[in-house]
Amino acid sequence: MKGVSCVDATLSVVDLPDPIPARGQLVLDVLRCGICGSDLHAREHCDDLAGVMAELDYGQFMRRDRPTVMGHEFVGAVRERGRGVRKEFREGTHVAVFPLQRVGGAVHPTGLSPLAPGGYAEQVVAEQSLSFPVPNGLAPDVAVLTEPMAVALHAVNRGEVSRKDVAIVLGCGPVGLAVICWLTARGVRTVVASDPSPGRRELAARCGAHIVVDPTEESPYAATSSTFMTRAPDLMDLAVGSMDRLRRVPGWRHLFRVANAAGKATPSGPVVFECVGVPGMIDSVVSQAPMAARVVVVGVCMGGDAFRPSMAINKEIDLRFVLCYTPLEFRDALHALADGKVDASALVTGTVGLDGVAAAYDALADPERHAKILVDPASSATTPA
The missing domain is CATH 3.90.180.10 (Medium-chain alcohol dehydrogenases, catalytic domain)
Incomplete structure (x- = not known):
């Protein structure tokens, strides 16, 4: 052969x-x-x-x-x-x-x-x-397309994305586009796609992205900046102001525990999918993403890279790295394509x-x-x- x-x-x-x-x-x-x-x-x-x-x-x-x-x-x-x-x-x-x-x-x-x-x-x-x-x-x-769609499905699963989340996809190559397809299929309310290529941005829109951004002209985080916390003074003010109000309520600690169990006691951030994989991208996300962002690193960066742990710590950035998929995710991706659940x-x-x-x-x-x-x-x- x-x-x-x-x-x-x-x-x-x-x-x-x-x-x-x-x-x-x-x-x-x-x-x-x-x-x-x-x-x-x-x-x-x-x-x-x-x-x-x-x-x-x-x-x-x-x-x-x-x-x-x-x-x-x-x-x-x-x-x-x-x-x-x-x-x-x-x-x-x-x-x-x-x-x-x-x-x-x-x-x-x-x-x-x-x-x-x-x-x-x-x-x-x-x-x-x-x-x-x-x-x-x-x-x-x-x-x-089952295999690349399974990669993207695994990334979305690891990101624990809900319909109410804001998802930001950095890089609209095949993997980034596949991630957008899954986010769209799951009904995520806001999907932001970022790529310097006009052709890739057009493909991202075809895959269902709600907001498409040229990162050379606009920050991909700007479109949702009013939704999330980005400044340390705002976070500290929120902490003091919230406790000023809570301490007036008898049994305030029980209310705090209920809010904490519901995920409402601390600020939430977007889910960011890093699908570029070049040196400097992780540090860029850590530095520019809103506080409490959940970052799923899908792009494969060859060689070494660096970021500032102190910045990630102060913003409580959650970094998750993904590789491949499970056999069940592979099977599910195949059937989703065949059933028309994902395009x-x-x-x-x-x-x-x-x-x-x-x-x-x-x-x-x-x-x-x-x-x-x-x-x-x-x-x-x-x-x-």
Whole structure:
């Protein structure tokens, strides 16, 4: 079969051995594979990522000098079944796959390890236990969005966002757009999207953002500044003024406890999704966000970064970092797409064949042209269309 190999940051089409399924595994004909922002990072910075993973006792992450077939966002049709595979995975069944697979007795991330070739190929191996039949005849162009939508669903879940919250999304690349899609689907009352790219801001509006901001001209926090507390004098005045009133009431401590249990005893802030992932973003959020903001860091910043803990402490900023998703979130994302509960159609801006993967990577460098490009191994397109 043919696949796209990455070595020394160069992407090229090569001949590869046809995969053979082990017990409990499937071989899929790849129908579509999305190009993820993580793939763009890994192409150039895989050695840094491999170093981080090595500190976590995983030593088989891709490196620049180890040819790797990337692609972890894929949907395929069952071509071959290994021993012990359940009957639901009959030949031709379309499945979306949680991208982990067993190889040689160990588990590896599909498309991010040279030992587990990914979806930039005509065929790919999948674990039956991590494969989910595509429901309702959902088209491959949409089913392939399950993985990035699961990432965003996990981020929104970790943010514990309610309909009454104000959500601010910084960065409207594919992950930021996917987060906006979920916030819209959940009926969040105010969704603010921030991106310097006019094209990305237009996509954010299509995904349902209520307020769209160019951060080079306006702070994304300005639109909701009257709702939240931003100044230390105001907080101290609130504390003294509230206690002046409460201490006049017999049993004031019981009222305080009731208010505290209801989350009304202290100021609340917005939920901020940091989806940019460049140095300085976390410090920017800590410095500029209102007090008591809940910050979900989704963007992957390569290399080191710094922020001021004293500022975060004085504002009681809640920082949460997210990675991937659970198998249930993956399944739920697939079914939400199939049931029409979430609309992610704005994310896809182009498709290429295997011969066009390198050109797609170049095209994704321009935010005005593309957000999410899909790979269709059956296509002859060499430029994103």
